[in-house]
Amino acid sequence: MMHITPNIPDPDAFYAALLDTHRGLSATESQALNARLVLLLANQIGDQAVLMSCLQTARNTGATHRRNDP
């Protein structure tokens, strides 16, 4: 099951580190970094059902949420 309750121990520190990781990168380099990050995190999760719900949730949130399902 995908976590819906908060699970990150220090949210602010994580968020700051996430932004810092992208510091000084062009938009293209940042996109590439994000792609690597997604793959690394996916391997940490390692649960197919959770991964599928995360993909769905990411797609159905924000500016893309009104578009048809992929």
Add this chain to the structure above:
Amino acid sequence: MTELSPTGYDLPVYDYVRPPELSGSGSGHCRVAIVGAGLAGLTMACDLASRGVAAIVLDEDDTVGVRGASSRGICYAQKSLEIFDRLGFYHRIRDKGVTWSVGKVLRGQDTLYRFDLAEGSRSAQPPFINIQQFYVEWFLVDRIRELGCTELRWKNRVTGIHQDENGAVLSVETPDGRYSLEADWVIDAAGHASLVRQSLGLPTQGELGEDRWCISDVRFTKELPVERWTWVEAPFNGNRAVWQHLMADGVWRIDYQMLPNTDPQEASRPEMAAARLRDQLGPDVEFDLVWVGAYAYRTQLMDNFRHGRVFFIGDAAHVKSPFGARGGNSGIQDAENLAWKLSLVLKGQAPETLLDSYNAERRPAAVENIAVTRRSGRFLAPRTDMERLFRTAVMDLAVDHPFARLLLNTGRMCVPHHYGPSPLTTGDTGEAMPNLVLSSRPLSDMLQGEGAHFLALWCPRDAQDRLGSSLSPLTQEGWPLHIQAVSADDRKALGMAAGEVLLIRPDLHLAARLPNADAEQLRSALRRATGRT
């Protein structure tokens, strides 16, 4: 055996013989007609012949392979090799072909990923042998002739078919004119452009891929390891993909991904092929081009692999892109799947309903093969910037992270389909058994012989166990069954528990795994496995 000449291969030419129907002596009727003498049709004929079932094979050509010495299929998977072993000509494939198990995915000079398919392999046959497709067809023809109950009719082109509940009638064209041939059962193995399929008006869902490839079959002086090498982005091919693989006669198959709008004629000009080779192997490499040809990927799938008295096998039923060698190998498995069923039905040992399980088992296998090859195709030809971005991320991570290597997809090698949901399977099983060697006898050996039979392996609880004799009435009841006790050593190899019975099908797939078995359980598994329920 013929030698490779500088211009290519000297392939056998088979004599056309005026069909008896045109001399007024033929009956115009046969039990089984097979249309097409490619990998699928010939395996079908050979498998039936090995069971003592006669058939007439009709092929429009009079040689093996397709026009010229183009070799399409080169990689033959373990399951196919096991089938060739049961059919009695595996040794010829082994002696002529190139056995390999190591594959590498490269980026420039660097190996991103290396695998060895021999690790964990438990079959008497190796994971793969590479050999030109026409050699396989050639050896099949030789073996069919040796078995001596099949009529091979060359230069007999099937132009149409009609059928009713009792049989089908094929219209056949020969150099001496036309004739009709009635058949109780027709097996259409005429490849992706099947006329039988068209003349029955049967649809096939299909698409032609945009991705273009160009094959060079070539011999050169440079020594290279006998491994399957694939580049996702080869610097010597404009950062597009390349395959490099050895087959028989010292000929390398090198397959280059082209730009989507490439003109196939232009790409296969010998000068172009030579330039690509020099870019790859160095300016001084000496080579002979054996064959060059461009092609596009094609996907096709029929809705139902059976239509009345007609069965569709191989490319006639399903076509997919060549990633992972799933084309010919799955056609060979189609043939094996249908042959034992047809044999049991023709010998009155199973009801005709058994034949419906051919579609129930082999269509899902084709659906899976198409899905798997599509994923490889998508990895190799990213459709958007985002797809390319993720592919780059995978390759960047693959250098240090094993998990990412598993995402590199240059083709997933062909494996047998799992018949779990099949109506023939009892319980949670259906996988193919490897061709294990039990007490120095391979399983494929125990499945040889006239007709088709199942194998019940039972595992004694102790020296006095009477399980074996409690099962033996089943053979007297007429079930197509051989019963055998397993030794303590074999028990381990089979992963069996004391008191357990494994019911193995004639195609080496597991029909049932029965813990604490008794005769009634085995009987009911056999009933299912022969299409009675």
